[in-house]
Amino acid sequence: MNILALHELKKYFATQKAVDNISFNISEGSIFGLLGPNGAGKTTLLRMITGIFYPDSGEIIFNGKKFDPLNDTINIGYMPEERGLYKKMKIGEQVLYLARLKGMSKSDAMSQIKKWFVKLEMESWWDKKVEDLSKGMSQKLQFVTTVIHQPRLIILDEPFSGLDPVNANLIKDEIFNLAKNGSTIIFSTHRMEQVEEICDHIVLVNKGKKILDGTISNVKQEFKENIYRVGAAISPELLTKEMFEVVKHQPDQLLLKLNNQHTSNEVLQYLLQQGVSIQSFNEVLPSLNDIFLKLVEDNSATRKFQPVN
Amino acid sequence: MNKIKLIISREYLTRVKKKSFLLTTLLVPLVMVGFYAAIIAISLKGSDEKQQIAVIDESKIFDKEIHSTDKSISFLIIKNETEQSFIKKYKQQGFQALLAIAPANQSDTSSSSKIKFVLHSESSASLTTMNAIENIINNTLRTKELIANGIDPVAFDNIEKQIRLENIIDTKDGSKKSIAGISYAVSFACGILIYMMMIFYGTQVMRGVTEEKTNRIAEVVVSSVKPFQLMMGKIIGIGAVGLTQFAIWLVLLFMMQIAIPFIFPDLMQQANNAAINNQENAVMIADIMQGISSLPLTKIILSFLFYFLGGYLTYASLFAAVGSVVSEDQQEAQQLVFPILMPIILGFVIMTKAINDPNSSLAVFGSIFPLTSPIVMMGRITYDFPVWQLALSMILLVGCFLFFTWITGKIYRIGILMYGKKPSWKEMIKWAFAK
Numbered sequence: 001m002n003i004l005a006l007h008e009l010k011k012y013f014a015t016q017k018a019v020d021n022i023s024f025n026i027s028e029g030s031i032f033g034l035l036g037p038n039g040a041g042k043t044t045l046l047r048m049i050t051g052i053f054y055p056d057s058g059e060i061i062f063n064g065k066k067f068d069p070l071n072d073t074i075n076i077g078y079m080p081e082e083r084g085l086y087k088k089m090k091i092g093e094q095v096l097y098l099a100r101l102k103g104m105s106k107s108d109a110m111s112q113i114k115k116w117f118v119k120l121e122m123e124s125w126w127d128k129k130v131e132d133l134s135k136g137m138s139q140k141l142q143f144v145t146t147v148i149h150q151p152r153l154i155i156l157d158e159p160f161s162g163l164d165p166v167n168a169n170l171i172k173d174e175i176f177n178l179a180k181n182g183s184t185i186i187f188s189t190h191r192m193e194q195v196e197e198i199c200d201h202i203v204l205v206n207k208g209k210k211i212l213d214g215t216i217s218n219v220k221q222e223f224k225e226n227i228y229r230v231g232a233a234i235s236p237e238l239l240t241k242e243m244f245e246v247v248k249h250q251p252d253q254l255l256l257k258l259n260n261q262h263t264s265n266e267v268l269q270y271l272l273q274q275g276v277s278i279q280s281f282n283e284v285l286p287s288l289n290d291i292f293l294k295l296v297e298d299n300s301a302t303r304k305f306q307p308v309n
Numbered sequence: 310m311n312k313i314k315l316i317i318s319r320e321y322l323t324r325v326k327k328k329s330f331l332l333t334t335l336l337v338p339l340v341m342v343g344f345y346a347a348i349i350a351i352s353l354k355g356s357d358e359k360q361q362i363a364v365i366d367e368s369k370i371f372d373k374e375i376h377s378t379d380k381s382i383s384f385l386i387i388k389n390e391t392e393q394s395f396i397k398k399y400k401q402q403g404f405q406a407l408l409a410i411a412p413a414n415q416s417d418t419s420s421s422s423k424i425k426f427v428l429h430s431e432s433s434a435s436l437t438t439m440n441a442i443e444n445i446i447n448n449t450l451r452t453k454e455l456i457a458n459g460i461d462p463v464a465f466d467n468i469e470k471q472i473r474l475e476n477i478i479d480t481k482d483g484s485k486k487s488i489a490g491i492s493y494a495v496s497f498a499c500g501i502l503i504y505m506m507m508i509f510y511g512t513q514v515m516r517g518v519t520e521e522k523t524n525r526i527a528e529v530v531v532s533s534v535k536p537f538q539l540m541m542g543k544i545i546g547i548g549a550v551g552l553t554q555f556a557i558w559l560v561l562l563f564m565m566q567i568a569i570p571f572i573f574p575d576l577m578q579q580a581n582n583a584a585i586n587n588q589e590n591a592v593m594i595a596d597i598m599q600g601i602s603s604l605p606l607t608k609i610i611l612s613f614l615f616y617f618l619g620g621y622l623t624y625a626s627l628f629a630a631v632g633s634v635v636s637e638d639q640q641e642a643q644q645l646v647f648p649i650l651m652p653i654i655l656g657f658v659i660m661t662k663a664i665n666d667p668n669s670s671l672a673v674f675g676s677i678f679p680l681t682s683p684i685v686m687m688g689r690i691t692y693d694f695p696v697w698q699l700a701l702s703m704i705l706l707v708g709c710f711l712f713f714t715w716i717t718g719k720i721y722r723i724g725i726l727m728y729g730k731k732p733s734w735k736e737m738i739k740w741a742f743a744k
Contacts, residue, residue, distance in 0.1 A: 014736075047726070050532040051532065052528065052531050052532055052726065069535075070535075073532065073533050073534075076532070078528075078529070078532040079529075080525065080528045080529060080532075082525040082528070083525060084521075084524050084525030084526035084527065084528055084529050085524065085526055085529075086521075086524065086526055087524060088323075089323065097315065097319055098529065098530075098533070100315050101312055101315055101316070101530060101533040101534055102533050103311075103312070103533075145529070
């Protein structure tokens, strides 16, 4: 079942089309990656999903019903890219305040806060102020404020920036836990290695338009270039090039790009016939990073201002 | 609705719990009382410096001595010296100045208009000293001439006694004695208080909004509540802080009235004695008490509350809008705040005029025009004026508040999530009237 469905969303600002006709679905319990270069319209899109902005046209279906920002915010947790907390407020009071703003009762909020503070080893922070925290610590705090009300949809905009590997892993584990317990997570980033590791499903936006939509393995299949890695010590000059071309040669391995009409089995057979001793043979799928660069660089990475007609 | 309450209580509690709140609440009245006490003390107290002035009376209009009515000035008539000869010596002999009275050149010595008075001093003499000397000489000469013309100076003083005009206000409830000074003071105090509060708490709203914006907490909060709720919560919360401050001041004032006789029993005793001894003081105190009781106190307090809230709410939304469009740069804020401060200052200026002439057309306009009415109306409040003016002024103020909140809410909604370049006036107006 889809927890969130966007239909032809549009949001134009004075100088640019921030979100231009984007539609996609997110199924419940998945970890969804929203990717795109800077200025692609990700934040605007997320702000519409969180009810901060109203779309100019199109509709958002949340949990099977038309999205109602007033009543649905209790089910959404949003961690914006630019972190924000009241610097002078005590940490405990702050989390309590933000939880109650989401609509939690005081006692529920308190028990959840206690639970999370114990889990992330933050018990000693209660009476401290945010200005006393390091960047990584306030990041953890921000994460807690985002998930404290057990939202069904959690939106994380660059959640790992500023975290050291230990804390990043801690948060990553919590994200997996939340997904396991049924929460859906939208994960917005331009760090592709994290996306490959965490996300099930991705959408890539650029210049306000959706340019890619699918599961990670599907996307990789779609963008694969028939390249195989052959683990063998062989000099490429000895091979005929009618089935493939050699993309890269290293002393102990070759990268071959197969011509369209030939299969991997045929190539393998040919290599065996040539008496090559093969240690390994596997397909090389493009990394998300490659796909991202390929798609985005095609249309000049930085976004130019364009008139809205 | 529940959420806006949460925001109000956070805005309220974080401010009231601060030590600085208690400190300013207690210190501001002390500083103000101290300030006015100092002004009064300074103006009442003359110079403590005793001035001895040598007099060379070549016209011989003073025989032996000049009787000084001013304690700080005394005269000594120097004989056997001339103006020219004594100019070089008066300083050495301990005189601050030398008053030379030149002889009359005509036969008629009794006419003072033909006598030339010159005051020699090392540096230019102060205006008070000049006035004091002029008064003393004039009085002495007048008494002299009265006697010379066969008029008893005491009898003359009695004839000359100035009248004292008393004003009695006749209302349905009876007649009351009015004291112009009291209404003036109360009006002025109310006006200046609203003026200061509007600027003080308005700026607090602006700073709070800018803080939320630059801390980026605004985006987190507006994903839970509507931007308008956040703005109104802040405005109402800070307004409540202002009302709390007033309440504390009122309680303090009340407690002081009760407590002072207990803490300083002697003080009251002394005051009573002084009042009994000094008939004039007693009359004055009684006059002040009567003057206060003649004021329409309920009307003043209720209108004060109404105009404080109305004025604060109207301007606070403007301040909030400014706070939402500026970023870290405080200078930007100052540029944008200036147009908001202008009508407040204008209101203050009109208020000072309105106190003197409460029914002038300027005062009537100022007290109805919603941007100046909270201050100007306070200047007129102790005087009587048609009810329709009060009603119109209140309706316009409420209307203005609603209109501004509606407009600024829209600017706020966009401004609080915009970073980077400060928007131009044109852009802001576009936001304000966007659908």
